Amino acid sequence: KAGVTQTPRYLIKTRGQQVTLSCSPISGHRSVSWYQQTPGQGLQFLFEYFSETQRNKGNFPGRFSGRQFSNSRSEMNVSTLELGDSALYLCASSSSQRAGETQYFGPGTRLLVL
Amino acid sequence: DQQVKQNSPSLSVQEGRISILNCDYTNSMFDYFLWYKKYPAEGPTFLISISSIKDKNEDGRFTVFLNKSAKHLSLHIVPSQPGDSAVYFCAASAREYGNKLVFGAGTILRVKS
Numbered sequence: 465k466a467g468v469t470q471t472p473r474y475l476i477k478t479r480g481q482q483v484t485l486s487c488s489p490i491s492g493h494r495s496v497s498w499y500q501q502t503p504g505q506g507l508q509f510l511f512e513y514f515s516e517t518q519r520n521k522g523n524f525p526g527r528f529s530g531r532q533f534s535n536s537r538s539e540m541n542v543s544t545l546e547l548g549d550s551a552l553y554l555c556a557s558s559s560s561q562r563a564g565e566t567q568y569f570g571p572g573t574r575l576l577v578l
Numbered sequence: 579d580q581q582v583k584q585n586s587p588s589l590s591v592q593e594g595r596i597s598i599l600n601c602d603y604t605n606s607m608f609d610y611f612l613w614y615k616k617y618p619a620e621g622p623t624f625l626i627s628i629s630s631i632k633d634k635n636e637d638g639r640f641t642v643f644l645n646k647s648a649k650h651l652s653l654h655i656v657p658s659q660p661g662d663s664a665v666y667f668c669a670a671s672a673r674e675y676g677n678k679l680v681f682g683a684g685t686i687l688r689v690k691s
Contacts, residue, residue, distance in 0.1 A: 468621070495677050497677050497679070499679075506681055506683050507669075507679075507684075508681075512676060514679060519676050519677070520677065565677065566624055566627055570612070571619050571621045572619070
């Protein structure tokens with residue numbers, strides 16, 4: 465099976481712009497979660513989608529949003545970018561939304577905000 | 579509020595010896611724990627997990643031990659190999675939180691040959 469894929473791998477934006485990141489989960493996986501990794505805050509949970517519904521949300525401002533499509537692919541959007549949004553954004557998929565299911569991560573999208 | 583803590587930022591071990599990485603947690607609702615290995619600019623790779631109903635899980639060179647009363651888990655790698663050099667993250671989840679993983683800050687493992 466192919467793993468989790470994320471596009472693009474690298475992105476440079478300027479403050480105030482918006483960005484959309486894409487994630488394709490492992491075939492058959494219906495849960496997609498997003499995480500942000502920064503040197504200062506480590507790996508932080510953004511949100512989780514299951515069957516096109518947001519099931520869980522972390523402590524991030526409303527500028528961070530996402531959605532999931534019927535084929536389980538997910539997108540994450542960040543509007544009005546700030547310098548502090550520079551990070552590695554990781555997507556993870558699992559077969560269900562239950563805790564105890566192992567999540568598998570994609571390679572990430574490195575976002576640099578100038 | 580750091581619910582998952584990895585107090586050792588780094589660990590250096592000789593090839594062939596045992597590597598022991600530690601993790602502490604504060605939230606008693608956590609019932610599933612995972613270890614991930616990560617290289618720079620890559621996504622975390624799943625290594626091994628353990629449910630709170632167990633106290634040990636083994637997979638090849640990797641063994642995870644869970645001490646619920648102490649809210650402590652550890653990852654043992656035996657024997658350590660140079661290719662094991664990476665950042666290791668401990669993560670925890672709770673049934674109430676669904677698939678949300680709470681990560682520790684990570685421990686850099688260096689295996690010297």
